[in-house]
Amino acid sequence: MDQPLAAPPLLTVTTTTDSADRAQSLARGAVDARLAACAQISAPVTSVYRWQGALETATEWQVLFKTTADRYDALEAHLTEAHDYDTPEIIATPVVRASAAYTDWTRAQTTPPAP
Template sequence: MTDPYEPPAPAEGPARCLTVLTTTDDEAKAQELARGAIEARVAACAQVGAPVTSVYRWAGAVETSREVQVLFKTTEARYDALEAHIRAAHDYDTPEIIATPVVRGSADYLDWIAKETR
């Protein structure tokens, strides 16, 4: 019997897709990160979101700052290249880079992600 609390297995297919989140302190920088990733074909799409307020501990102090989120769509196979791109182009010492697997989605859209990142 299958455990009802176990998450479903990732979709089978030619490419497993991910969403990858990062933040930066300026919309122009966010746009540059997004455009550079698309031009390098390490992501098929990048969405630059509205500003968010981030609260975090850094160097022993609690900080609050305004940041802009960038959400990339890529494949598992291109993740390392996307992470390298973000690290090289980002001006933070420790940029947020968090990948989340896409468990389900439109087959046409997921195929498009795979094609655009080859």
């Protein structure tokens, strides 16, 4: 009998926003809340998309969060609440492989302190 695949231990989660300040706020909020071990902000990117029937082009900042699968739901809820977009991009990608040391560090950074 086939065994079910285990959930990947780590995820990268991507979002975009319309300013460097907002990207910094989203990144710091998630790391401070231990929802992500790290967040990287990429320089402005140009996004082309359809919104409310119109073709749009916008300058955005991309934020890449490193987290555990266990913390994804809380990170998604945090980003949804903190984001200023009506429909923010929140995309999780499984990390297929990562060093044991980095995986351990990520787990340690995303584990809430004991009460």
